[in-house]
Amino acid sequence: MSVSSTTGETSGGSWLYDPKVRSIFAQVVVVGSVVALFYFIIHNTAVNLEKRGIASGFDFLWEPARYDVTGGFLNVRSTQTHWDAFMAGLLNTFIVAVFGCLAATFLGVVMGVLRLSKNWLVSKLAAVYVETLRNVPVLLQILFWYGVFILMPKPKQSLALFDMFYFNNRQFLGPKVFFGDTPALSAAEQEAMIHRMGEVKYNKLVEASGGVENVPAALAESVKPVFGTGSWILPVSLIIAIVGVVLFRRWAKKRQENSGEQLPVFWISAGTIVLFPILCVLLSGTAVNVQYPELIGFNFVGGASIPVAFMALWFALSTYTATFVAEIVRAGILAVNYGQTEASFALGLRSGQAMRLNILPQALRVIVPPLTSQYLNLTKNSSLALVVGYPDVVGTIGGITLNQTGQAVECIVITMAVYLFFSLVISMFMNWYNKRIALVER
Amino acid sequence: MAKSTRKTTTSRSSATTRSQAAAKKAAPKAKASNGGSAATVPAAGMAVTDEVAIQVSSMNKWYGDFHVLRDINLTVNRGERIVVCGPSGSGKSTLIRCMNRLEEHQEGQIIVDGIELTNDLKKIDEVRREVGMVFQHFNLFPHLTILENCTLAPIWVRKMPKREAEEVAMEFLTKVKIPEQAGKFPGQLSGGQQQRVAIARSLCMNPRIMLFDEPTSALDPEMIKEVLDVMVDLAESGMTMICVTHEMGFARKVANRVIFMDEGQIIEQNEPGEFFDNPRSDRTKLFLSQILH
Amino acid sequence: MSDTLRPEDQLGGGLPERAPPPSTVGIQGWMRENLFSGPINSIGTIVAIGIIVWLLPGILEWAIFDATFVGVDANGDGSITRKDCLVENAAGLMTLEGACWVLVYVRWEQLIYGFYGSDGSIWRPTIAFVGLLLAIAPLLFDKVPFRRALLWFAFAFPFIAVWLLGGGEWKLSSVLVFYGLIVAILPLLFDKMPGREILLWVTKIYPLFIAFLLFDAILDTLLGFSIWNTLLGPLAVWEFSPLPALAEVSTHKWGGLMLTIVIGMVGIVLSLPIGVVLALGRRSTMPAVRLLCVIFIEFVRGVPLITLLFMASNMLPLFFPEGIELDKLVRALVVVVAFSAAYMAEVVRGGLQAIPKGQYEAADAMALTYWKSMYLIILPQALKIVIPGIVNSFIGLFKDTTLVLIIGLFDILGMAKAAVTHANWIGLAREAYVFVGVVYFIFCFSMSRYSIWLEEKLNTGHKR
Ligand SMILES: Nc1ncnc2c1ncn2[C@@H]1O[C@H](COP(=O)(O)OP(=O)(O)OP(=O)(O)O)[C@@H](O)[C@H]1O
Numbered sequence A: 001m002s003v004s005s006t007t008g009e010t011s012g013g014s015w016l017y018d019p020k021v022r023s024i025f026a027q028v029v030v031v032g033s034v035v036a037l038f039y040f041i042i043h044n045t046a047v048n049l050e051k052r053g054i055a056s057g058f059d060f061l062w063e064p065a066r067y068d069v070t071g072g073f074l075n076v077r078s079t080q081t082h083w084d085a086f087m088a089g090l091l092n093t094f095i096v097a098v099f100g101c102l103a104a105t106f107l108g109v110v111m112g113v114l115r116l117s118k119n120w121l122v123s124k125l126a127a128v129y130v131e132t133l134r135n136v137p138v139l140l141q142i143l144f145w146y147g148v149f150i151l152m153p154k155p156k157q158s159l160a161l162f163d164m165f166y167f168n169n170r171q172f173l174g175p176k177v178f179f180g181d182t183p184a185l186s187a188a189e190q191e192a193m194i195h196r197m198g199e200v201k202y203n204k205l206v207e208a209s210g211g212v213e214n215v216p217a218a219l220a221e222s223v224k225p226v227f228g229t230g231s232w233i234l235p236v237s238l239i240i241a242i243v244g245v246v247l248f249r250r251w252a253k254k255r256q257e258n259s260g261e262q263l264p265v266f267w268i269s270a271g272t273i274v275l276f277p278i279l280c281v282l283l284s285g286t287a288v289n290v291q292y293p294e295l296i297g298f299n300f301v302g303g304a305s306i307p308v309a310f311m312a313l314w315f316a317l318s319t320y321t322a323t324f325v326a327e328i329v330r331a332g333i334l335a336v337n338y339g340q341t342e343a344s345f346a347l348g349l350r351s352g353q354a355m356r357l358n359i360l361p362q363a364l365r366v367i368v369p370p371l372t373s374q375y376l377n378l379t380k381n382s383s384l385a386l387v388v389g390y391p392d393v394v395g396t397i398g399g400i401t402l403n404q405t406g407q408a409v410e411c412i413v414i415t416m417a418v419y420l421f422f423s424l425v426i427s428m429f430m431n432w433y434n435k436r437i438a439l440v441e442r
Numbered sequence B: 001m002a003k004s005t006r007k008t009t010t011s012r013s014s015a016t017t018r019s020q021a022a023a024k025k026a027a028p029k030a031k032a033s034n035g036g037s038a039a040t041v042p043a044a045g046m047a048v049t050d051e052v053a054i055q056v057s058s059m060n061k062w063y064g065d066f067h068v069l070r071d072i073n074l075t076v077n078r079g080e081r082i083v084v085c086g087p088s089g090s091g092k093s094t095l096i097r098c099m100n101r102l103e104e105h106q107e108g109q110i111i112v113d114g115i116e117l118t119n120d121l122k123k124i125d126e127v128r129r130e131v132g133m134v135f136q137h138f139n140l141f142p143h144l145t146i147l148e149n150c151t152l153a154p155i156w157v158r159k160m161p162k163r164e165a166e167e168v169a170m171e172f173l174t175k176v177k178i179p180e181q182a183g184k185f186p187g188q189l190s191g192g193q194q195q196r197v198a199i200a201r202s203l204c205m206n207p208r209i210m211l212f213d214e215p216t217s218a219l220d221p222e223m224i225k226e227v228l229d230v231m232v233d234l235a236e237s238g239m240t241m242i243c244v245t246h247e248m249g250f251a252r253k254v255a256n257r258v259i260f261m262d263e264g265q266i267i268e269q270n271e272p273g274e275f276f277d278n279p280r281s282d283r284t285k286l287f288l289s290q291i292l293h
Numbered sequence C: 001m002s003d004t005l006r007p008e009d010q011l012g013g014g015l016p017e018r019a020p021p022p023s024t025v026g027i028q029g030w031m032r033e034n035l036f037s038g039p040i041n042s043i044g045t046i047v048a049i050g051i052i053v054w055l056l057p058g059i060l061e062w063a064i065f066d067a068t069f070v071g072v073d074a075n076g077d078g079s080i081t082r083k084d085c086l087v088e089n090a091a092g093l094m095t096l097e098g099a100c101w102v103l104v105y106v107r108w109e110q111l112i113y114g115f116y117g118s119d120g121s122i123w124r125p126t127i128a129f130v131g132l133l134l135a136i137a138p139l140l141f142d143k144v145p146f147r148r149a150l151l152w153f154a155f156a157f158p159f160i161a162v163w164l165l166g167g168g169e170w171k172l173s174s175v176l177v178f179y180g181l182i183v184a185i186l187p188l189l190f191d192k193m194p195g196r197e198i199l200l201w202v203t204k205i206y207p208l209f210i211a212f213l214l215f216d217a218i219l220d221t222l223l224g225f226s227i228w229n230t231l232l233g234p235l236a237v238w239e240f241s242p243l244p245a246l247a248e249v250s251t252h253k254w255g256g257l258m259l260t261i262v263i264g265m266v267g268i269v270l271s272l273p274i275g276v277v278l279a280l281g282r283r284s285t286m287p288a289v290r291l292l293c294v295i296f297i298e299f300v301r302g303v304p305l306i307t308l309l310f311m312a313s314n315m316l317p318l319f320f321p322e323g324i325e326l327d328k329l330v331r332a333l334v335v336v337v338a339f340s341a342a343y344m345a346e347v348v349r350g351g352l353q354a355i356p357k358g359q360y361e362a363a364d365a366m367a368l369t370y371w372k373s374m375y376l377i378i379l380p381q382a383l384k385i386v387i388p389g390i391v392n393s394f395i396g397l398f399k400d401t402t403l404v405l406i407i408g409l410f411d412i413l414g415m416a417k418a419a420v421t422h423a424n425w426i427g428l429a430r431e432a433y434v435f436v437g438v439v440y441f442i443f444c445f446s447m448s449r450y451s452i453w454l455e456e457k458l459n460t461g462h463k464r
């Protein structure tokens, strides 16, 4: 639109050639067109909604959803509201995004480093992995893995590993650890469970657990805190360990400054953070119950269960995104001049030290910005959960709620707002990071 | 620090070769000749001892099929200052990079400070601790301040307390005349200043031998002098130095020997006066006529 | 001669070049260097070989040796289904041993053409595809026989393809809008062509004509009065075929690989110019234009494509007055183009930022208008810098075309998904998706190789 107005060569008064006048004129035209377009859209939407008898607004969020949200990490019953369904979707999106980013980073860094390996075979294998997966659409990969996972045996014939882990075409199961004393089921909860799984199965479950009082409350819902009374020891000891590690690091630094001696700070810190809470739990005599998945009837009860849809989605997203991470890591390391490595070697640094002290800090500046945008991509791609029925934001509020209520505009606005929020947070982080490294540079 | 010095001294005595014996015989005469020729005489502190610092014997190196260093024999005594020159691609850099194992050789022997360079990582570490190197393009660490550049290796390799490392670093930064830049980042310094930092950084490791690979050839003319001044000071303090450079004034002033290389071979070596005024091989003459106009 | 010289260190030189020791060259040397240069390296080699030995035989067996390729009615039940791939295993049960490629064999036509074949006119997309290859060749490579002629063809190809694939009869206004574009663009592309002066007039009038039609359409929907219809009367509703008449094939019959290529190509052809305009807008000195471009780009890049597609399928109908029904394919195309244009804009902006300020100043100094300086000086350089980024965007776009299956279009993946949910092919997800994956891989991998090749070519050209 601005094209024709700024290049218009028709002659006129000299003011026509005043760049200021032209610029203002062009802007008025552009803004005017956009406003007109929006007016047109809003007007039509209002008319259309009125004809269909749909009241706009967000009140529908507090109405009963009339659909179950299952197959994710938080089940919502049809009597709960759309808002509850949305929250469950949000949680599911968040979980798949976080775990996807973690796995993609780990796999991507490994692959990126392997691609730089001096070993020809190893680097070629890594290259094959990267080139194959990155050139195939992620949606296809999600469907593929889902197709593979649902070809696994039915729950009754689950593949078992050490009688602890089970894989079947519905979920992946493992033992679940409960800290503290888990209260027995309340009468209401017992009723709910009997209602849900039928009397026969329920009785079997009670038998398997050795009495009603032993059926953990956590079974009443697929996700309930695994922390019972007395489990406060776990977070408290974790906090103590972290504080201790921070103090220890300070002390180690001081010690180095004064005496030059160095400790394996990383291993000591990691060990403390992992071992100290475990030790505290064991010594304080806090109850630790491990609950194994139990096949009752045609399905498993108890244990930690991960739905197949999530596995397919998570697996596909992380292996796909890892290929991009691998390329970013590789480019980042290559971007650091080889002279830096040589100078480190010439000073007597070992190759591990050279990597940690000189190469990585420089490579990270190149790596972090594109890496964050890959995290964002993964989060956005997690919306493809829809095709495998994993109830994420798009599947709940943007899908079933939209179809049931007809509140298309509101539902899509909410869905988009969620992702825009993630984008905003990530780009804020990126600006902050870029500023920080810019400060260090000059 | 003291510990490692002692260690190298003991291992040095075990290394005996034929040419080392030859070197011992030659050394007294060398001292006499130094005293004789006044024009090129290095200062009194720049004494060459009869201790062998670097011994290269029958060394060959290939890049793939390309024979880049051919049968190199070279003995460098402690306190000696050697300038290596030759046309581009003649293998000068490769030669000195072999001396701290930045490059691997395929045949022959390189013994530095009594330690033979092989695949043994421990020995490589030991050698690199005693041998400093200055590169054409400085290769300072851009993410660290000048002071951190200088203290990094002492802290992590020599396990020196940070305070002490910083004191040592400031001392050397003062020696190269830029103590006031300690808090800055390499990107904020001029090329000449950066190269002086690079020299200081190497010196902080307290090396017994210094290698220079064309330290001034990436610099503007007005900066060359400030770097050469530092190198002259260093030479006067008695450091064993091997310098790849085409700065002939510098060679005349401080070198004990000038080595001319071509096609991966040492063509000619002589003390600087003789080398420049009276080159013997045709290739040396041609090369000198080109660089001296 | 000085005394510092040692007897063995005197005049040297003249040594012949020798071959390296045998253990460092040849296969042995290569293996030592690349596979076994140290303990860690050797472990790596062994692990890698282990992985290959573990995976490869199984994959080959499944995909080739145990697989069924051709659909013969092996069990004689009158139809070819997955049952014809079953073999009896040790326990006497009928199972699938290897891949059942029969699915691809039987569903080939649908995977490639969608439901286009139900009209018996598969020759049309086939010819269009050959035409596409002919049209693309001169754009990709310098040394193609008859390159000039093919370039002309490439230019006309989109218009030919629409006619070939869509067929049917058009209203006068559509013909003018669509085919007028050729006439309008021609004189911009070719400097020395006969009748350029006259065509340039068309170029100038064309945007005005489009603006008029848009205005007219809005007028029509709001007031029910159309200048165009009133002026032309019966001519306005008269429908005819601009090129030799072909039967109309409605877009809901398009599908399979053909649909994938259509969406991919339209996206590629349109997203670059729109992306360039957006990028220029984002760097404009006019705050209002800049703001609008920033909002559009950041909004589109901030949300998943799937939500935009939902918007197109659920919200777009609300935006238009009742009775106007936008083709599903057109809706998807609009979204795909807008989506990739936003990403393209960021890629192009990177190129624009990399151009030194002096170039902009030089262009200004030559008193070029804004558009001329961009077109002649800045953009050619900026685009050249970001060719890898542009091709990456294209690859991303091509992969993203799969998402249209979510709004009910049947691209090649949609067709495969439909096939594996059919009772005849239950449990053959792997086969179907591997096939589609291979197709996508071929397209995307060749695009990325082409970009690398082009980059190298341009680089060396730069150095000389
Ligand atoms: N990593 C390598 N791989 C293969 N060939 C190499 C490598 N490094 C150097 N060469 C080759 O070895 C020869 C010697 O290189 P070197 O860098 O030692 O020369 P130089 O004498 O230092 O030259 P200049 O004065 O240009 O620095 C050159 O022909 C060079 O092309």
Ligand SMILES: [Mg+2]
Residues within 6 Å of the ligand: B092, B093, B094, B213, B214
């Ligand atoms: Mg060199």
